[in-house]
Amino acid sequence: xxxxxxxxxRLHSGEKTYSxxxxxxxxxxxxxxxxxxxxxxxxxKGLNPGIDFRGGTEYTVSGVENTDTTIAxxxxxxxxPAEEPRVxxxxxxxxxxxxxxxxxxxxxxxxADLAEAYGVAETEVSSSFIGPTWGxxxxxxxxxxxxxxxLLVTVVMTLYFRAWRMAAAALVALGHxxxxxxxxxxxxxxxxxxxxxxxxxxxxxxxxxDTVVVFDKVRENTSEIFTQHRYTYAEMANLAVNQTxxxxxxxxxxxxxxxxAILFLGSYLLGAGTLKxxxxxxxxxxxxxxxxxxxxxxxxxxxxxxxxARIKEHTEAVLALRESGQSDVIRPDGSVHVGALTxxxxxxxxxQPKRKRRK
Amino acid sequence: xxxxxxxxxxSLMWLASLLVILFGLLxxxxxxxxxxxxxxxxxxxxxxxxxxxxxxxxDGSQIDESDINQAVEIIRKRVDATGVAEAEISTQGDxxxxxxxxxxxxxxxxxxxxxxxxxxxxxxxxxxxPAPVSLDPGTETVEPTTSPTPDEATGSDxxxxxxxxxxxxxxxxxxxxxxxxxxxxxxxxxxxxxPAEAPVATEPTDPSDMTWITEDLLAEYYALDxxxxxxxxxxGGDLGDPDxxxxxxxxxxxxxxxxxxxxxxxxDIDTASAGPExxxxxxxxxGKYEVRLSFTGGGGSVFADTTGRIAELPSPRDQFGILxxxxxxxxxxxxxxxxxxQASITGTFTLDEAQQLANQLKFGALPxxxxxxxxxxxxxxxGAEELRNGMLAGAIGLILVVIYTMFQYRALGMVTVGxxxxxxxxxxxxxxxLSWGLGYRLSLAGVAGxxxxxxxxxxxxxxxxxxxxxxxxxxxxLASAVEHAWKRARRTILASDAISFLAALVLYMLAVGxxxxxxFTLGLIxxxxxxxxxxxxxxxxxxxxxxxxxxxxxxxxxxDPRQLGRDTMYKxxxxxxxAESSAPTxxxxxxxxxxxxxxxxxxx
Numbered sequence: 001x002x003x004x005x006x007x008x009x010r011l012h013s014g015e016k017t018y019s020x021x022x023x024x025x026x027x028x029x030x031x032x033x034x035x036x037x038x039x040x041x042x043x044x045k046g047l048n049p050g051i052d053f054r055g056g057t058e059y060t061v062s063g064v065e066n067t068d069t070t071i072a073x074x075x076x077x078x079x080x081p082a083e084e085p086r087v088x089x090x091x092x093x094x095x096x097x098x099x100x101x102x103x104x105x106x107x108x109x110x111x112a113d114l115a116e117a118y119g120v121a122e123t124e125v126s127s128s129f130i131g132p133t134w135g136x137x138x139x140x141x142x143x144x145x146x147x148x149x150x151l152l153v154t155v156v157m158t159l160y161f162r163a164w165r166m167a168a169a170a171l172v173a174l175g176h177x178x179x180x181x182x183x184x185x186x187x188x189x190x191x192x193x194x195x196x197x198x199x200x201x202x203x204x205x206x207x208x209x210d211t212v213v214v215f216d217k218v219r220e221n222t223s224e225i226f227t228q229h230r231y232t233y234a235e236m237a238n239l240a241v242n243q244t245x246x247x248x249x250x251x252x253x254x255x256x257x258x259x260x261a262i263l264f265l266g267s268y269l270l271g272a273g274t275l276k277x278x279x280x281x282x283x284x285x286x287x288x289x290x291x292x293x294x295x296x297x298x299x300x301x302x303x304x305x306x307x308x309a310r311i312k313e314h315t316e317a318v319l320a321l322r323e324s325g326q327s328d329v330i331r332p333d334g335s336v337h338v339g340a341l342t343x344x345x346x347x348x349x350x351x352q353p354k355r356k357r358r359k
Numbered sequence: 360x361x362x363x364x365x366x367x368x369x370s371l372m373w374l375a376s377l378l379v380i381l382f383g384l385l386x387x388x389x390x391x392x393x394x395x396x397x398x399x400x401x402x403x404x405x406x407x408x409x410x411x412x413x414x415x416x417x418d419g420s421q422i423d424e425s426d427i428n429q430a431v432e433i434i435r436k437r438v439d440a441t442g443v444a445e446a447e448i449s450t451q452g453d454x455x456x457x458x459x460x461x462x463x464x465x466x467x468x469x470x471x472x473x474x475x476x477x478x479x480x481x482x483x484x485x486x487x488x489p490a491p492v493s494l495d496p497g498t499e500t501v502e503p504t505t506s507p508t509p510d511e512a513t514g515s516d517x518x519x520x521x522x523x524x525x526x527x528x529x530x531x532x533x534x535x536x537x538x539x540x541x542x543x544x545x546x547x548x549x550x551x552x553x554p555a556e557a558p559v560a561t562e563p564t565d566p567s568d569m570t571w572i573t574e575d576l577l578a579e580y581y582a583l584d585x586x587x588x589x590x591x592x593x594x595g596g597d598l599g600d601p602d603x604x605x606x607x608x609x610x611x612x613x614x615x616x617x618x619x620x621x622x623x624x625x626x627d628i629d630t631a632s633a634g635p636e637x638x639x640x641x642x643x644x645x646g647k648y649e650v651r652l653s654f655t656g657g658g659g660s661v662f663a664d665t666t667g668r669i670a671e672l673p674s675p676r677d678q679f680g681i682l683x684x685x686x687x688x689x690x691x692x693x694x695x696x697x698x699x700x701q702a703s704i705t706g707t708f709t710l711d712e713a714q715q716l717a718n719q720l721k722f723g724a725l726p727x728x729x730x731x732x733x734x735x736x737x738x739x740x741x742g743a744e745e746l747r748n749g750m751l752a753g754a755i756g757l758i759l760v761v762i763y764t765m766f767q768y769r770a771l772g773m774v775t776v777g778x779x780x781x782x783x784x785x786x787x788x789x790x791x792x793l794s795w796g797l798g799y800r801l802s803l804a805g806v807a808g809x810x811x812x813x814x815x816x817x818x819x820x821x822x823x824x825x826x827x828x829x830x831x832x833x834x835x836x837l838a839s840a841v842e843h844a845w846k847r848a849r850r851t852i853l854a855s856d857a858i859s860f861l862a863a864l865v866l867y868m869l870a871v872g873x874x875x876x877x878x879f880t881l882g883l884i885x886x887x888x889x890x891x892x893x894x895x896x897x898x899x900x901x902x903x904x905x906x907x908x909x910x911x912x913x914x915x916x917x918x919d920p921r922q923l924g925r926d927t928m929y930k931x932x933x934x935x936x937x938a939e940s941s942a943p944t945x946x947x948x949x950x951x952x953x954x955x956x957x958x959x960x961x962x963x
């Protein structure tokens with residue numbers, strides 16, 4: 001217990017530092033390889049579109065005693081010999097049957113047949129018919145929303161941080177998260193449903209939210225960077241990442257707990273459903289989002305801003321000072337202690353002792 | 360210092376009054392039985408059938424918002440006429456219509472929803488009072504309202520007397536306006552010259568021929584009750600045989616008509632618009648409005664023929680009925696042939712009425728098709744199960760989060776739990792109020808949004824608490840650390856919540872389907888989160904900082920400076936309590952440098 005909290009303290013004071021920004025080439029390589037793999041999987045294997053994107057008819061029979069899927073197959077082949085039903089068990093006592101597009105009258109007949117075959121009331125059968133263009137409509141709207149959101153967010157972040165490079169780095173991190181999650185989807189072969197699209201869109205908000213919190217600390221740490229020559233921009237940014245590390249871990253745990261609750265409940269109790277589909281995308285996306293806000297966004301931001309003439313000059317000046325032995329941040333073992341720049345502030349005249357009241 | 364306390368008290372008062380207002384409103388609603396104590400559930404949770412239709416035109420012309428609203432209006436009327444309670448018809452995106460029907464609606468109702476509305480022009484053959492008339496003289500008809508009863512209720516002489524009192528509040532008599540620009544208004548209140556001896560077994564020669572009135576049609580006409588709201592929606596969307604006579608009511612239920620076969624349809628109309636009425640010289644007549652119609656080339660010539668023919672006929676056969684979805688929306692009379700494909704309907708319209716008629720005509724002119732995009736039947740048991748599991752997942756998630764924050768922040772975790780409770784209560788009240796006032800329905804995707812929001816809400820507390828710890832590490836007293844941390848954390852929380860809200864807003868505006876329900880709850884939670892963190896979490900922490908337990912950093916308070924690496928506390932007057940400071944003093948640094956220098960010299 002004490003160790004854990006002191007770990008946070010040492011991270012905060014700069015006593016303990018993980019060189020995340022310094023080793024950025026390594027993280028870029030890791031992320032680059034992962035993204036390349038994700039892209040490869042996406043291209044080769046592709047996503048597995050759910051019925052909402054394929055179009056067709058789906059039945060869910062709930063409250064079934066005997067979850068033998070062959071019953072459903074028999075019912076369908078008897079009624080519609082041309083159809084090739086996909087039958088699966090969902091949850092402990094549910095059966096899902098997916099078919100191609102049917103005529104309206106057939107839809108109800110088959111629902112009745114299924115209910116009879118499984119010995120449940122007809123009201124226990126849910127059916128959905130999805131036209132082939134509906135999924136496209138959902139996703140095209142989502143993509144439209146995505147593009148507008150990204151444009152808006154770039155503007156907002158550029159204004160807030162007063163540096164477009166920060167916005168750019170945040171967006172790259174976001175793209176990283178989305179691609180990676182899509183890659184996981186393709187790899188695992190989970191169906192992509194409109195609910196997964198919702199999940200993807202939430203990752204978008206969450207990933208940026210997470211990055212903004214880290215960047216806010218980076219901005220705070222580096223706001224007076226040019227007034228000193230102890231530390232470089234990269235070092236201060238790295239300190240920011242380290243200082244927000246505890247918060248990042250806490251946040252992702254707290255965010256992932258409810259999501260995993262849905263995910264596991266979904267897997268064991270619900271079967272495939274809206275909640276589970278959202279939760280799966282979120283679980284992967286949030287985990288990757290936390291990783292990327294630490295290991296991708298900030299290092300990338302440093303890499304981008306490192307090219308700014310002013311920061312380049314400043315870095316050279318700092319290193320030159322250290323070379324000459326004038327800097328006081330070198331530890332006896334030769335490592336650099338990056339810590340708080342301003343151990344204290346002047347608290348203002350109000351903080352001074354009150355003047356003794358005279359007559 | 361005390362200003363911080365009074366500020367905190369003030370914030371808490373604000374929050375309390377906000378909660379009192381929300382729950383007070385809710386209480387009033389529940390007490391007066393206007394709303395239930397729980398939010399309304401969406402179809403996927405309550406069970407029922409949902410149909411998503413997409414409006415499209417066959418000729419690629421643009422669909423605007425008023426067309427979609429018109430389509431929704433028509434579907435709503437049809438569904439209402441079937442007596443299905445609590446059907447919800449809404450638009451999504453720019454051309455999707457979502458029809459949610461509770462329970463298991465029958466096939467006929469579903470067909471009504473899917474069918475496209477049509478605009479028809481039919482010549483008026485007979486016009487009469489809205490009340491049903493018994494053909495059998497023996498039985499008196501029961502008149503549902505106090506409106507004038509036709510005395511000669513035997514059918515041999517139905518007197519169409521659309522007198523002003525019959526018109527009631529809806530004033531259709533004024534809507535029955537004359538076509539042709541600038542002609543004086545004529546209310547078609549003259550009795551029909553040729554009553555019911557019309558059914559003769561001869562072939563009708565033109566659409567205005569009285570031989571269209573068959574015996575069956577006449578019986579139907581007499582039986583038609585235009586006081587029954589179901590009949591005002593075009594007998595449930597029945598458009599009638601286009602090549603035969605048709606008996607129907609007008610939209611406000613003040614007249615009934617027998618009409619000839621269809622002469623023109625919506626396809627023959629190019630466009631329609633409403634505007635101030637112009638006189639013959641083209642000057643605006645103040646306070647009067649007209650609806651201008653322009654026909655397509657073919658439509659114009661048919662219209663010229665029709666108007667030329669019926670202008671010669673006695674009233675009411677000098678009128679043509681414009682039917683939308685099988686109900687007469689306007690039946691103007693004609694005084695002369697209208698050539699050139701342009702017509703205007705004048706009468707005592709208000710601007711709104713004129714606009715409504717123009718919209719209806721324009722809508723009718725669209726070759727609109729409604730394509731079924733998705734149709735879902737959700738059994739009530741499955742919906743209830745999903746809701747239960749969703750709640751269960753939420754509860755488990757919540758408990759896990761509470762355990763984790765207690766573990767991580769000790770007593771401070773209690774503040775998190777309190778904040779979550781306040782946020783939860785506020786969200787519940789807002790959602791229930793929205794479902795009462797605006798007909799919001801909680802869907803499964805919305806529930807997912809709520810569960811996900813737990814994490815995002817707690818995160819703003821984490822950001823804040825970590826900041827407080829940082830400030831404590833830098834050596835502040837708790838009270839001052841809380842204030843300083845708040846100033847910094849507020850920025851971060853505002854910025855990140857703004858991004859979250861932006862995402863929710865954009866998704867809500869643009870998305871279709873379940874995405875909207877999700878975006879809605881997410882956006883709502885973001886706002887609630889901001890309110891709670893500003894009006895509850897921070898004030899509570901500011902007050903707690905003054906208690907002995909927290910202020911002196913009890914081991915279990917989660918804010919123990921010693922656990923935060925601050926063994927030293929500045930006690931004032933240059934005295935420091937505890938061991939050496941973690942930041943080296945100047946002297947220590949110099950000594951270290953000297954050691955380092957000595958070390959390097961040794962090596963050489």
